[in-house]
Amino acid sequence: MKRISLLLPLCVCAWMPVAAQQEQQMQAPADSVKNIAYIDSIFKELPEVMITGERPIVKAEQGKLVYDLPRLLGNLPVDNAYDAVKNLPGVMDLGEGLMLGGQEVTVVINGKVTTLSTGQLNALLKSIPVSRIEKAEVMYSAPARYQVRGAMINLVLASGTGHEPSLQGELYTAFNQNHFESLAERGSLLYSGRKFSADLLYSYSYDRDRRETDKEALHTLADGSTHQMDMYENTISRNNSHQIRLGMDYAFTDQHLLSLVYTTAFTDSKHNATVIGAQNSLTNSHADNQLHNTKLDYQTPFGLKAGVEFTYYRSPGSQLLYSTLGNETMNFLSRDNQRINQWRFYAGQEHTLGKDWGLNYGMAYTTALDHSFQRYYEPGTETLLPDNNMQSHRREQTLNFYAGLSKSFGQKFSADISLAAEQYHTDIWNEWSFYPVANLTYTPAAGHMLQLSLSSDKEYPEYWSVQNATSYMGAYSEIQGNPLLKPAANYETTLSYILKGKYVFSAYCSYTKNNEMQTLYQSPDRLVEIYKFFNFDFSEQAGIMMAVPFKIKNWLDSRLTAVGLRYHQKDSDFWDISFDRKLYTFVLTMNNTFTLSTKPDLKLTLTGFYQNKMIQGTFDLPRSGNLNTALRYTFAKGKAQLTLKCDDIFNTSTISTRIRFGNQNVKNHYMRTTREFGISFNYKFGGYKEKKREEIDTSRFK
Template sequence: MFNIASLMIKLVVLFLLLIFCFTWGFSQNKTAVINGKVLNHENPAIGFYVFLINYRDSAIVKSTTTNNKGYFNFDNLKEGKYLIALINTGYQNKYSEIITIDRDTKLVSLPDLTLKKPDKNLNEVIVSTSKPYIERKLGKTVLNLESNVFGLGSTGFEVFETLPGINIKSTELSLNGKSNIAVFIDDKPSNLTGENLIEYLKNLPTNNIEKIEIIDGNSAKYDAAYNGGIINIKFKKGKNIGTNSTISTGGGLGLNYRYNTSININKRTAKSNLYLNYDFAKIKALDQTFLNRTINSNPLGRSAFSKTIIDVSNNDIKTRNNHSAILGYDYQIDDKQSLSLLMNAFSNRMFSDELNQSLISHDELDSTINSTSLENRLLTNLSGNIRYKKDLDKKGKTFTSAMDFLTFNRNSEEDLNSVYLNHNNAEYKAPLLFNNQTPSKINIISGNIDYAIPTKKALLEFGFKANTVRISNSRMINIQSGKTYIQNPNINFNYQENIIAGYSNYAYKNDKYSISAGLRLEQTFASGDTSVNSSLIDRNYFSLFPNLSLTKQLNKKNKLALNYNKGITRPRYDQINPFSYFLDQFTYNQGNAQLRPSTINSTKLEWELDAKYVFDAHYNYTNNFIYTVYKQDFRNNVAIASMQNFDYRQSIGISLSVPITVAKWYELGLYAEGNKEYFKYLDASNISIFNSSLNASLMLNHNFQLPKAIKATINMLYETPTAYAVYSFKPLYFMNIGFSKTVFDKKGSIRLTATDIFNTNSNRYSTNLAGINLIAKDKTETQSVRLNFSYKIGKQTVKAYQKRKSIVEDEKIRVGQ
């Protein structure tokens, strides 16, 4: 057993060493102050709101109120351009001239600002302006759903399918060939993975999502499991003082139906922001699986030879009822301290009505199994985050602490009835009745502290994190064949995992280049047992994860960045659960408790031109890559699908992001990616299986400004045939189209969309392992027509100091900063 005290000593020694190395050259950090006075007519304006606004993106940096003499003061300011804004009920919004803070600025004293009563003839303008759907910068891509036609009435999963660089295979997400990615919600880890994450995304309406950020996880501050990248879902928050809300509703028809409704409420004051998002969606859709398996009963080629063909078709009508809510509160305690709370909850009830037919043939049809299945499943999730931040001095030193928790419950009961028919369509054995109950529970608690020491051009960060996971699963099976009851004992699986981590990260920046280097240490303790095996999993390991980033500003238009990082992908909790799950009479899913973690080494070179064109070349090497492999039991023709470790996965590729203005009324966003991938797998017979392919994908977003203020969008995606793990995937392609128009003085929006208009979005794949040849197709109900409406309530506008469009947000290096 690894000694925790030994680990802590290592962490402390490392941090002291890094602090000694990095702080010797730290200099005094010059900070700037802005002050001024507000007048109400000719008298001091007492207790009025004053806001410091970032000139580039109109974001509120700080806020305060005037004192009893009408004065205000903002200190500890970084270099940049700012505005002072006076936004108070009953008065015109007042803005200062642009204030520039550079490295030599110490104090800016503004001329008096005088409040005025509103002019009834003065038109108001909306502060938030339309942004392009996709914005890409070095290390970051942003999808602005709020301004996109598909921002209403879609699901999170449908949006993820069109994210640049994202590849979805079954329940696996990867980004530019890296599978160690994480999904965040409002800058906080969701802690959802695999099937649980996919189910959440499929039931998550986009109505309350403002934007989705794809961020490089190239910082030791992040968990090593996030180094492949972070997909951050940002929900809507009001940006104006006062109370406002947005309501939306809509529905759609395909083979089946869907409808949704949502509400967003926000109350902002000078020191606090309270917001609530609630979504409800009901989606009824058909999922289809077609699987053809040819089995050689003598795969080693001896004289005896037999071939069995099992042809499975599965039609599953799923009805999902999903409730999701987010409650958040941000509070500025004083000029130096802030506190934020976030609660996220969802409940998904799914009813599955499934019809499965298996045709078993040798040279001709031998028998048929017809199965009907009814499943009732409930998923509930409650997670929360509390974060405290304090500015320790005027030089920018900060202390941050946070705590997260998650409770996830899954309760599922399935009743399956199978009827066995011979080639004459007559029953040849008693029907099989199968009842399966699989409750599971996941509890996660984590806490971290972070400390930042900035100087004029550098930043040193270090911190600690502890994470604990407790999982309990049960399987209760009742089987009845005819009048015979088959006894099956209940089985329990319990798993716990503790991770202790520490990191240090150093960043330096000047006018021409920047460098960031960091090191993260993680110690993992994992154990698991079942009711029949008390020591199924007992694993402790210590890992180091370095990262390095170099950025060079070549000139005003060109920028280069080189990144390296090492990360880890630990097996998902459901993947190491040893239970077997029934798919059909001849196919099972089974967990693998012996899975080992994957380690990923990634390198990427990026070139940015004109702050909008981005080209990158990347290379990733994954050791112990994890993916599904089928194994054949020749005694009963049952195929068992389970996760296995591959020797490696290698990916080398390039990508290109280009926004093109074709005409004043036509904008085209182009994203293209090409990869050469290699896989090696050692099967149970110690036979090495190699798979590789050259693949590419192309995504086009066409945006049109039509007459009468109507906007149109066409999304097009094409992926070439590709090799993945031990499978060969056929091309994937689909197209969506949508129209939007603002109504009711731009407070309302109507959006009409048609998804997968040619009904081509499906996964088609095959594999040919020793003794088994499998051809499969997975098709979900993706073709539909949807109509959605949203309406904004409350004060949505403020007076603008000048008519201007907000430009792209400042590129953030880290989530939440």
């Protein structure tokens, strides 16, 4: 910092005599030209001497780690917000959602909670250009005022209002090829004005996929007989997805901001599956989902934030199944639909008190109505069959109150504590829960930070998983709902240390009561394997994480992230068997960026991921990993980028799950091709300086 602060006055001192002499150069004698050239050469050489510092990519603010995302991703071929989040230290994508230090994390936009599901949120993040993100705020324990519990990542996007009128945008297209082809396209526009701004985003994706599963199963019945249930499944899928997002902001006066966001998404998919072996079946299924979300939000300069949000989700589907297992034949046409109407009202107030005290409080009320049905028909005649039909009309209500205090004790220590009380009400459950949160931050010196976080959270089950419905994947495999599924309560503490503003070290432990998880069970009463969500007694996790970046001059920029952890899962009433399982394991990721050339701007990235053995209930998950590479060419004064990539070079991401527990004996060998070649191009126009929007929670939708 001292060198940087001295740079400006030195440059000014050097520039003043040069400027003065340049004005007199026409009248100066010839022998003075040497002096002018000498001073000018000193001015030109100064930057080479002074540019030796390095700004930190992360700094600590009250209860959060703030990452300079443009600097962190500057050398990486990252083109969307989802991949940007994956490159934050400690964040990993384990296939079922993003994890922060081994724990599930919620991603929000500009600090605003949404009602999108995990899958829909991830799809939205993948459609957002990374150039719109200013910074990322990482919280291992989100304060109650965010109305998010547990770990949270807040993506902060540039504000569109307060600028001279301008129109900016970006176009993007990508083509990928593994077994089949896939295509992704998006376009975005942002109009910025003094008081009004509007942004429009449209994205489209198309992909085809092929998945192969080789099942080896030995099924033991209650009478002691064993049956070899080996079979091979081949599934071909096709998906189309459209997303449109329109957001508008109007600033009445300074810090009086009215925001309106409308998001809609349409997805249609088709799946054709063929199974041969102990079971022979042919399945054709189709799903057509649509989402509409409208959110109105108002912010005032005196700390009041209030809003209302409405979500409509509809997911009709159909399945035509013909399957044989021994002498049994299953032949039906099924139709199902999930329709969700969800309202959310919220208001919060923040006060800045004297002596660095802060006070915040507020409430949120959410009500959802789930209309769902599932019906089975005779193929051809479509006569309604008498068994396994389901009709549901289920209401759910959540009422939340919170209050919090924050305090800065000088420049080195700060604290942020809060408490939320929440009532969860359904036809089955009606209970109050309390969620304490605390963040303590100590900064002993510049670039060094120690943070202790305590959090609590509750995870609600997906809407469809609590329906009394049975779905079939064939005569041997079925999925059962669980109407008695409880919300899971989680408690976690994290201790983090940042060294020199870039090295991150964390230790954490968590305890989840009634942890909900879906696993497989071979029934002793009949030849069928059942997939069903259960509440485990508990799930515990403890681990350490480190993120270590390093550079070699100007040609290599790398970061190693390592997580070591201990799993402990227990369920005393899992069907007719109980389990109490423990496992020590680790995860490694490494990102390397090689600068091949600055003119032209060519960069090569090599990223790797390795996960050791894991457990999931009675499942054993083997080690897995991947190695990806990409070549990025930036041109047209930084406005255009062309990227060539190959993901999972050695095709090692696919795993084989196994159950060897009690009388359970199943191995599923997945043979999907994950090696993928791709090319993408994006172009920014109009000065491009965009802003982004918040998401919608559909994690519990079907």
